[in-house]
Amino acid sequence: MNAPDNHQTVLTFRDVAMTFPGTAVPIRALVGVTFAMEPGEFVAIVGPSGCGKSTLLAIAAGLRTPSSGDVTLGGDSVVGRPGKVSFMPQRDLLLPWLRALDNAALPLELAGTPRRVARARAAETFSHFGLTGFEEHWPAQLSGGMRQRVALLRTFLIGHSTVLLDEPFGALDALTRAQLHLWVQEVWHPRQRSILLVTHDVDEALFLADRVLVMSSRPGTIVREVTSPFDRPRRVALFADERFARLKADLLDALAREGAEAPQQ
Ligand SMILES: Nc1ncnc2c1ncn2[C@@H]1O[C@H](COP(=O)(O)OP(=O)(O)O)[C@@H](O)[C@H]1O
Ligand SMILES: [Mg+2]
Numbered sequence: 001m002n003a004p005d006n007h008q009t010v011l012t013f014r015d016v017a018m019t020f021p022g023t024a025v026p027i028r029a030l031v032g033v034t035f036a037m038e039p040g041e042f043v044a045i046v047g048p049s050g051c052g053k054s055t056l057l058a059i060a061a062g063l064r065t066p067s068s069g070d071v072t073l074g075g076d077s078v079v080g081r082p083g084k085v086s087f088m089p090q091r092d093l094l095l096p097w098l099r100a101l102d103n104a105a106l107p108l109e110l111a112g113t114p115r116r117v118a119r120a121r122a123a124e125t126f127s128h129f130g131l132t133g134f135e136e137h138w139p140a141q142l143s144g145g146m147r148q149r150v151a152l153l154r155t156f157l158i159g160h161s162t163v164l165l166d167e168p169f170g171a172l173d174a175l176t177r178a179q180l181h182l183w184v185q186e187v188w189h190p191r192q193r194s195i196l197l198v199t200h201d202v203d204e205a206l207f208l209a210d211r212v213l214v215m216s217s218r219p220g221t222i223v224r225e226v227t228s229p230f231d232r233p234r235r236v237a238l239f240a241d242e243r244f245a246r247l248k249a250d251l252l253d254a255l256a257r258e259g260a261e262a263p264q265q
Pocket of ligand 2: 051054055090
């Protein structure tokens, strides 16, 4: 797959490989990962557990240095340079000793924004995320879906145009997840933000993304690319669409060939 590197692309992965030393033998997590995201595009990556998805996002976030290859944002390498993209790591938990608003404001504060200003900016965003009235709640007082929304809000608040999300809905029940899928479409403004979402849920990938990439089992590499051609906003009825079912079968087939676990539904 080609990775054009021009003004039409925002985030470009070029031949990214990662090998961890391991205790006995080296662990090859990623090999030859090459693809490019366009500005405002929503790309989902699905792949078997342990194939290197989180490692790939950590590299793009500048938090891990690949063994070889490069990731560029607008033409500049982000390797070893955190803070260029917004990143929500897998299991991004709220700090239990901070109220919802303070949890949301924390990354801004850590980036040097005065506390009062950070809280005010976070507070403005609460209503967009359907969280008005919950600013002073403790995380334990929020439902699972609300906690995830606060964590997402915190990620979006950082304000970078490229957002990396590592399985943000993985731990939620199916109904809450479905509600958040609809909600993500409302808060995400295509063209303004590019999103790279890692998920193990093929339905979620097809429903939310413009393009779905399938990763092989370890060492992870992109083995299949499927465009999700459906109009936006997408409705729940899409799940009953014949074309959706065909694309889903295509993706599940590609995953099954990689030895991924059987589909969850
Ligand atoms: N810091 C590390 N040291 C050694 N091995 C690691 C490290 N981080 C991840 N791995 C290994 O790399 C592989 C890919 O991990 P990960 O990126 O978390 O996969 P995924 O997110 O797709 O489940 C796994 O086999 C994992 O055990
Ligand atoms: Mg992971």
